Amino acid sequence: MHRVVITGAGTINALGHNVPETLEAMREGRCGIGPIDIPDVDRLSIQIGGQVKGFEAEGLFNRQQIALYDRFTQFTLVAAREAIAQAGLEFSGDLAAKSGVVLGNSGGGMTTLDENYRSVYEAGKNRVHPFVVPKLMNNAAASHVSMEFNLKGPSFTVASACASSNHAMAQAFQMVRSGMAPVMITGGSESMLCFGGVKAWEGLRVMSKDACRPFSANRNGMVQGEGAGVFVFEEYDHARRRGAEILAEVAGFAMSSDAADIVMPSKQGAERAIAGALKDARLNPTDVCYINAHGTGTAANDKTECAAVADVFGAQADHLMISSTKSMHGHLIGGTGAVELLACIMALRDGVVAPTINYDEPDPECALDVVPNVAREAKVEAALSNAFAFGGLNAVLALKRI
Amino acid sequence: MDIKEQVIAIIAEQAVLEPSDVSPDSTLEDLGIDSLGLVESIFAIEEAFDISVPFNANAPEESDFDISSVASIIRGIETLIAEQKD
Numbered sequence: 001m002h003r004v005v006i007t008g009a010g011t012i013n014a015l016g017h018n019v020p021e022t023l024e025a026m027r028e029g030r031c032g033i034g035p036i037d038i039p040d041v042d043r044l045s046i047q048i049g050g051q052v053k054g055f056e057a058e059g060l061f062n063r064q065q066i067a068l069y070d071r072f073t074q075f076t077l078v079a080a081r082e083a084i085a086q087a088g089l090e091f092s093g094d095l096a097a098k099s100g101v102v103l104g105n106s107g108g109g110m111t112t113l114d115e116n117y118r119s120v121y122e123a124g125k126n127r128v129h130p131f132v133v134p135k136l137m138n139n140a141a142a143s144h145v146s147m148e149f150n151l152k153g154p155s156f157t158v159a160s161a162c163a164s165s166n167h168a169m170a171q172a173f174q175m176v177r178s179g180m181a182p183v184m185i186t187g188g189s190e191s192m193l194c195f196g197g198v199k200a201w202e203g204l205r206v207m208s209k210d211a212c213r214p215f216s217a218n219r220n221g222m223v224q225g226e227g228a229g230v231f232v233f234e235e236y237d238h239a240r241r242r243g244a245e246i247l248a249e250v251a252g253f254a255m256s257s258d259a260a261d262i263v264m265p266s267k268q269g270a271e272r273a274i275a276g277a278l279k280d281a282r283l284n285p286t287d288v289c290y291i292n293a294h295g296t297g298t299a300a301n302d303k304t305e306c307a308a309v310a311d312v313f314g315a316q317a318d319h320l321m322i323s324s325t326k327s328m329h330g331h332l333i334g335g336t337g338a339v340e341l342l343a344c345i346m347a348l349r350d351g352v353v354a355p356t357i358n359y360d361e362p363d364p365e366c367a368l369d370v371v372p373n374v375a376r377e378a379k380v381e382a383a384l385s386n387a388f389a390f391g392g393l394n395a396v397l398a399l400k401r402i
Numbered sequence: 403m404d405i406k407e408q409v410i411a412i413i414a415e416q417a418v419l420e421p422s423d424v425s426p427d428s429t430l431e432d433l434g435i436d437s438l439g440l441v442e443s444i445f446a447i448e449e450a451f452d453i454s455v456p457f458n459a460n461a462p463e464e465s466d467f468d469i470s471s472v473a474s475i476i477r478g479i480e481t482l483i484a485e486q487k488d
């Protein structure tokens with residue numbers, strides 16, 4: 001069993017186009033959610049989201065790449081470039097042959113689908129661009145990362161809705177821990193803020209029209225976000241030998257399935273994943289100071305998640321901090337766990353715990369320290385990152401300070 | 403622009419070259435156009451001339467459309483335009 005550390009991080013999301021901008025926004029409790037700018041927004045009843053603003057593909061990609069990359073692939077490559085540059089790794093020879101890329105994603109190229117459905121259904125055209133399939137397939141992002149960085153080892157995409165990124169990172173972690181790969185590029189991305197993507201979510205009637213307020217008694221639903229988070233997971237000795245800067249240690253994980261309901265979360269399923277991650281990481285409940293919550297801002301998730309944490313941690317639940325950064329960047333669906341892992345890294349490395357913003361009223365069913373509205377300084381030795389997906393698929397990661 | 407000039411312009415754009423650098427004798431390989439670039443060029447040609455090109459990327463040699471050189475592509479398109487005019 002090898003130790004696994006994070007030696008690079010990259011992101012683009014509603015809070016920033018890189019990690020420093022994103023962490024600064026999280027420290028300041030800034031909200032990246034606002035009116036969305038997409039075609040036909042006036043026909044949507046939900047008109048807000050955590051949209052990436054000011055993103056210009058020109059300059060980042062050449063003309064042929066732009067024609068071939070859906071927005072979710074573009075986000076992924078931006079984040080991967082930042083992460084791999086920070087790690088200072090170049091992949092060649094044996095390292096390239098063994099290292100791979102496992103990313104989480106749920107919807108694939110939704111913008112590509114949306115635009116081409118419009119073209120054939122609405123505009124009545126009978127011909128679509130030849131790149132529709134290579135753009136929309138949800139492994140496109142992982143494949144383009146593998147091509148840009150010469151990663152020839154195990155590479156694929158994991159889809160488990162809102163837990164996709166955590167499942168992907170758990171998979172990458174296992175590969176490095178077992179010795180199968182010295183380095184894995186992992187994380188996830190999503191770009192579902194297009195007409196069809198938002199319209200589909202409207203149908204479920206779990207979306208807020210004004211704000212994401214996790215754990216607050218007046219919460220009224222989730223808000224979609226978009227973007228990517230990508231990390232370099234590296235075997236500890238490999239990182240030490242080359243003098244790499246280590247951001248945090250990935251200490252363990254657990255996955256569970258509720259086997260109960262396609263949308264309603266189960267406390268038992270969440271508990272088994274949280275307790276399993278502690279056990280896998282050989283952590284005692286008292287070691288954990290911070291949990292990055294799944295915290296969607298829906299009635300069902302937030303109370304179920306708090307009850308699960310309270311049960312697993314017992315008396316220690318009153319001493320730990322649990323916050324939902326979705327209040328700031330929105331719910332990135334298949335990419336959400338990746339962007340949220342940044343909050344765990346900030347807590348462990350910088351000693352700053354990101355807040356849950358928009359917290360207005362205590363809810364007796366969410367009676368934990370949710371770090372309301374203002375970031376907090378604290379020495380955090382270990383942190384968990386929760387993800388509980390539709391379909392009852394749960395994945396929790398455990399990280400340690402190094 | 404006549405048909406020849408239009409086709410050359412489409413192929414040049416795909417190859418990231420000036421139209422003056424694309425000669426009728428060039429093959430797509432000479433111009434650095436790969437299989438995906440070829441399919442994209444055919445799409446652009448279909449859109450530009452509102453025709454349907456009988457090209458199967460799965461078996462290019464069996465297609466009733468000669469892509470061995472720029473000149474053969476232009477000839478094929480001229481024929482298709484004449485056939486599909488009405």
